[in-house]
Amino acid sequence: MPRFSIIVPVFKVQGYLRECLDSVLTQSYPDFEVVAVDDRSPDGCGAILDEYAERDQRVRVLHLAENIGLGRARNAGLEQARGDYVLFLDSDDFYTPGLLAAVADRLKSAEDPDILVFDHVRTHWWGRGGPSDASALLAAAGQDVFSLRESPQYVHLFLVAWNKAYRRDFFQKHGLRYAPGLYEDAPVTYRSIVLAERIACLNRIGVEYRQRRQGAITKTPGRRHFDIFPQYEGLFAFLEEREDLAWARPLLFERALDHMLYVIAREDRVTPSDRAAFHREMRAFHRRHCPEGFTPPQGPRGTEMRLLASTPYASYAALRGARGVRRVAGAGKRRVAAKVSASTQGAWYAAQSRLPLDPHLVVYSSTHHAGVSGDPAAIHAKAREIAPQLRGVWVVREESVADVPPGIDFVTPGSRRYHAVVARATYWVNNVNWPGSLVKRPGQVHVQTHQGTPLKYMGADLLGKPGARHGFSVPKMLHRADRWDLSLVANRHSELVWERAYPCHFTSLRTGSPRNDVLVDAPAERGAAVRVRLGIPADDTVVLYAPTRREYRRGGHVDRIDLARFAADLGAGHTLVVRLHPSLASGTARGMGLADLHGRGVLVDATDEPHVEELMLASDVLVTDYSALMFDYANLDRPIVVHADDWGAYAASRGAYFDITAEAPGHVSRSYRELAWLFASGTWRDEESTGLRAAFRKRFCEFDDGRAAERVVRQVLLGESADGDEGAAASIPRAADGSARLPQYS
Numbered sequence: 001m002p003r004f005s006i007i008v009p010v011f012k013v014q015g016y017l018r019e020c021l022d023s024v025l026t027q028s029y030p031d032f033e034v035v036a037v038d039d040r041s042p043d044g045c046g047a048i049l050d051e052y053a054e055r056d057q058r059v060r061v062l063h064l065a066e067n068i069g070l071g072r073a074r075n076a077g078l079e080q081a082r083g084d085y086v087l088f089l090d091s092d093d094f095y096t097p098g099l100l101a102a103v104a105d106r107l108k109s110a111e112d113p114d115i116l117v118f119d120h121v122r123t124h125w126w127g128r129g130g131p132s133d134a135s136a137l138l139a140a141a142g143q144d145v146f147s148l149r150e151s152p153q154y155v156h157l158f159l160v161a162w163n164k165a166y167r168r169d170f171f172q173k174h175g176l177r178y179a180p181g182l183y184e185d186a187p188v189t190y191r192s193i194v195l196a197e198r199i200a201c202l203n204r205i206g207v208e209y210r211q212r213r214q215g216a217i218t219k220t221p222g223r224r225h226f227d228i229f230p231q232y233e234g235l236f237a238f239l240e241e242r243e244d245l246a247w248a249r250p251l252l253f254e255r256a257l258d259h260m261l262y263v264i265a266r267e268d269r270v271t272p273s274d275r276a277a278f279h280r281e282m283r284a285f286h287r288r289h290c291p292e293g294f295t296p297p298q299g300p301r302g303t304e305m306r307l308l309a310s311t312p313y314a315s316y317a318a319l320r321g322a323r324g325v326r327r328v329a330g331a332g333k334r335r336v337a338a339k340v341s342a343s344t345q346g347a348w349y350a351a352q353s354r355l356p357l358d359p360h361l362v363v364y365s366s367t368h369h370a371g372v373s374g375d376p377a378a379i380h381a382k383a384r385e386i387a388p389q390l391r392g393v394w395v396v397r398e399e400s401v402a403d404v405p406p407g408i409d410f411v412t413p414g415s416r417r418y419h420a421v422v423a424r425a426t427y428w429v430n431n432v433n434w435p436g437s438l439v440k441r442p443g444q445v446h447v448q449t450h451q452g453t454p455l456k457y458m459g460a461d462l463l464g465k466p467g468a469r470h471g472f473s474v475p476k477m478l479h480r481a482d483r484w485d486l487s488l489v490a491n492r493h494s495e496l497v498w499e500r501a502y503p504c505h506f507t508s509l510r511t512g513s514p515r516n517d518v519l520v521d522a523p524a525e526r527g528a529a530v531r532v533r534l535g536i537p538a539d540d541t542v543v544l545y546a547p548t549r550r551e552y553r554r555g556g557h558v559d560r561i562d563l564a565r566f567a568a569d570l571g572a573g574h575t576l577v578v579r580l581h582p583s584l585a586s587g588t589a590r591g592m593g594l595a596d597l598h599g600r601g602v603l604v605d606a607t608d609e610p611h612v613e614e615l616m617l618a619s620d621v622l623v624t625d626y627s628a629l630m631f632d633y634a635n636l637d638r639p640i641v642v643h644a645d646d647w648g649a650y651a652a653s654r655g656a657y658f659d660i661t662a663e664a665p666g667h668v669s670r671s672y673r674e675l676a677w678l679f680a681s682g683t684w685r686d687e688e689s690t691g692l693r694a695a696f697r698k699r700f701c702e703f704d705d706g707r708a709a710e711r712v713v714r715q716v717l718l719g720e721s722a723d724g725d726e727g728a729a730a731s732i733p734r735a736a737d738g739s740a741r742l743p744q745y746s
Contacts, residue, residue: 002058003104004032005083005168008091009073010049011039016092016210017048023094023208025056028562029101034059035077036091040067045091071178074161078171084112086168088161092210098562098593099206103165105600110145110200115192116165117157117199118206121588128208128555131588134158141201142599148193148248154201155193155251159259160185162207166192179234181227186259187235194239194248204596205588225269229281232256236289249291257286257296257305279313345419352423357443362392362717363425367451367582368432369397372408373610375449375488376429378514382709387718393421403610427717433480440483447716448484448506449514452628453494453700457655459501465551465655478504486716490516490631491702497657509715512708518613519635520706527617534604534618540575543679544619546612548627549581550646552653556581557589560625560645561672564593567603569676576603579615581627621684623675626650630665634697635704639685640666643675665696 006024010017024034036053038046038061046063053059062080064073074088085107089095099118107116119138122129134157141154148154157163161178174195178184193199235256239249260282264270270278286308296302307316362383364376372380372394380392394410395418404410411418413435422428422438431449440446457465459481463474484506489495490513499508518526528538536542545566549556557580567576578598580589585607598605606615612629616622621639624630626647630640642664650656661668666689669675678684714720 002031002033002083003029004085004087004100004165005077005081006032006034006087006089007074007077007081008034008036008089009039009070009077010036010045010091011041011067011070011073012043012045013041013091014043014045014048016094017045020089020091020094021048021052021059023096024089024100025052025058026097027095027100028098028565029104030058031104032058032100033081033083035080036061037073037077038063039069039073040064069180069184071180071184074178078177081168083168085116085165086171087165089207090162093162094208094210096205096208096592097559098564099204101564102202102204102593102596103206106200106202106596107165109143109600110198112167113145113198113200114167114170114196115199116202117154118163118165118202118204119591120158120163120207120209121205121591122211123208124211128588129211131591132158132205134163135203135591138201138203139595141203145198145200147197147199148251152251154199155190155255157193159189159255161188162209164189164192170196179231181231182224183228183231183259186228186231186256187238190235190252190255191238194245194252202596203591203599204593205591221268221271223274225263226274226278226281228260228263229285232259232285249289250294253289253291253294254297254305256289257282257308258301260285261301261304275317276313279316283308345414345416348416349419349423352420353439353441355424357426357441358391358424359426360390361421361425362390362427362429363395363421364392365395365428365430365432365434369395369400369413370582371396371400371403371610372405372410374431374451375514376431377611378517378709379429379447379449379712382514383713383717386710387713390717393425395422433477434483436476436480445485445716446483447486447488447712448481449488450494450498452513453490453631454497454501455626455628455631455656455658455660457501457657458497460503461501461655465653478502481506488513488708488712490704490708491700493657493700509712510703511711511715512703512705513632514709514712515613516632516635516701516704517706517709519616519632520704522617526614527619530614530618534577534606536575536577536604536618540573541570541621542575542577542619543570543621543623544577544579544615545623546579546627546629547581547625549583550650550653552649555584555587557584557587557592558646559592560643561675564597564602565672566676567597570679577606577615577619578603579609579612580607582607626656626660631700634665634693635701637693637697639689640664640693640696641675641678641684642666642668644668645670645672663696665693667692 008020021034024032036049036059038049049059049061053061060080062076064076068076078086103116103118107113110116117138119135120132122132137154137157146154174191176188176192178188235252239245239252264275264278264282290309296305364380366372366374366376380394383390383392392409394404394408395413396404396410398412401410401412411421423441426443427445427447428434429447429449431451460474460478481502481504484502484504487498487506487508488511489498489508495508495510531538531542545561547560550558563576563578570576578594580594590605590607594605597603609615616633616636619638621641622630622633623641623643625643630642633640642660644661647661667678667684669678683689
């Protein structure tokens with residue numbers, strides 16, 4: 001008997017069916033059967049199913065004599081199921097890699113709950129969407145097992161069949177079956193979750209929910225959407241027979257009304273000519289089933305529910321229209337207010353710009369105002385230590401304010417003080433460009449620290465890579481870069497690249513990378529302390545995996561490694577620490593399995609760690625693809641493995657200044673099998689690896705000597721001479737009074 005029975009009802013999806021079946025049959029977890037139900041599909045689906053069944057014994061096909069619809073096709077498949085757990089998958093959707101293994105592990109840890117719920121992502125014809133509305137609930141559940149009565153908020157989980165694994169004997173015990181018609185998921189989902197004594201969640205995206213451009217029944221207007229009423233009538237008939245479920249009636253009544261109000265508001269479901277009739281059915285349902293003492297929720301939806309019992313359709317339509325007018329009017333007022341505010345701020349900024357520059361004021365920013373990090377943070381910390389007369393103020397966007405360390409002065413973009421600071425600061429220190437709306441005053445000095453040594457194309461070199469520069473303008477970027485005065489470099493390679501990629505007026509300073517000072521000088525105890533904070537055993541070999549984003553894939557995320565498999569193959573005594581590229585931190589990448597694996601202790605998700613330098617100190621080896629992190633990590637003189645299984649696609653789409661596979665800092669793997677072998681055999685830290693790393697360090701860690709931040713503070717902010725400092729081969733042009741003599745651009 002298999003662990004899972006995956007029931008796939010099939011009707012008119014021949015263009016999507018192979019992708020659906022392949023996503024199941026290529027899962028790393030093999031103990032399952034596929035029960036494919038051919039609902040008398042008039043296209044080539046039946047033949048495709050037979051083809052798959054012939055070559056894979058896990059696929060069984062049930063050809064129906066007549067078309068019976070999605071719900072009853074699921075029931076037919078259920079009759080043939082033999083697995084411990086039943087999962088339903090619509091035949092135009094598909095599973096994400098590793099889902100079934102994650103489901104099996106979570107079921108084991110939860111001791112076989114009645115229902116396991118996992119996440120999904122909407123995949124539109126133009127690309128993948130963002131995180132689902134359920135992601136926060138799933139994350140909050142963690143490893144708990146609960147009932148809906150204990151945790152009623154989970155009634156808001158997505159109302160579908162295919163985001164759950166049902167214990168088959170639970171399904172059979174309660175006679176759960178899908179009714180014909182649209183919205184067939186509602187009664188089964190709600191009956192099951194109120195009956196379940198033990199529900200568990202898996203914080204992992206398991207299904208790519210395809211949003212078809214055309215052909216989706218739920219987005220085809222017509223009378224079929226009135227099916228929602230008999231579906232909910234059946235659910236409430238069941239509830240009213242069960243006095244022990246009286247607690248659930250208000251909860252599900254609110255959900256039913258919310259669902260109906262959602263449907264009537266959709267132009268792609270209920271036609272204007274049918275809305276009055278649909279509204280009458282809603283009012284009738286309300287009269288029949290409203291529980292005594294029912295209290296609608298707060299907000300606009302609650303207002304609609306309160307008025308439903310007594311308000312005719314004409315008043316309801318007027319209410320919605322008025323609300324729409326208020327929204328538009330409100331938006332207009334906000335726009336006017338914003339314009340007034342911008343005008344006032346502009347006047348304030350102009351007034352501040354007429355005041356003298358403050359020679360002791362330095363304004364810092366990192367990664368588009370994301371927080372206190374990177375080279376600017378290292379420079380600021382050193383300035384506080386050796387030049388307390390300098391006042392450093394950070395620009396930090398509002399959502400990152402909570403992460404600002406105590407004692408750090410900061411302003412938020414657009415605020416009154418922000419405009420005063422940027423108008424009067426003598427020094428601006430940033431690792432990306434400042435907004436184009438800011439004007440550089442004569443006497444202000446812009447210090448560009450960059451974000452590491454460049455491997456991939458940057459700046460003007462992207463003009464020949466339209467996919468890589470999608471969404472931003474290279475000419476505008478270069479116009480902002482025209483304001484740079486000083487460009488900090490860690491090696492001659494960077495110096496040449498920045499001067500080519502940014503053909504602007506600046507002076508290159510061979511200072512080294514300030515953020516890397518800690519990698520050169522940090523005592524061993526600091527890395528040990530980070531391990532303790534992350535819960536990593538002191539004696540474990542820590543493998544830091546840091547992949548970068550891909551320009552050839554919309555959204556930038558590509559799973560190049562099965563993380564669960566890699567963690568398992570590393571074996572006991574190893575801890576896998578994963579840090580995604582910052583641009584992927586808030587998307588769906590972590591929901592594809594990373595968050596779940598972190599929650600179960602399979603690995604450590606360190607994507608949110610503010611200081612990547614600490615992760616490097618805590619690790620024993622770096623595995624990356626093409627991340628600039630490798631250039632920084634080389635300062636530690638610890639092994640580096642480059643996993644380059646898609647180097648050709650990456651280099652073609654983004655462009656690269658040299659072939660990292662030919663001039664690597666360590667061994668290169670071109671498949672997962674090679675990567676696993678490097679670690680299983682111990683080759684990752686052999687003599688050849690040491691030699692490759694030494695050559696790489698000589699080339700790319702040329703000016704990193706642990707004094708970069710001090711060098712910047714003394715030479716740039718304090719105006720001290722660079723004489724005798726071998727690390728700074730380039731000097732800053734200075735006037736007779738010692739001040740920097742730099743080109744000015746406005």
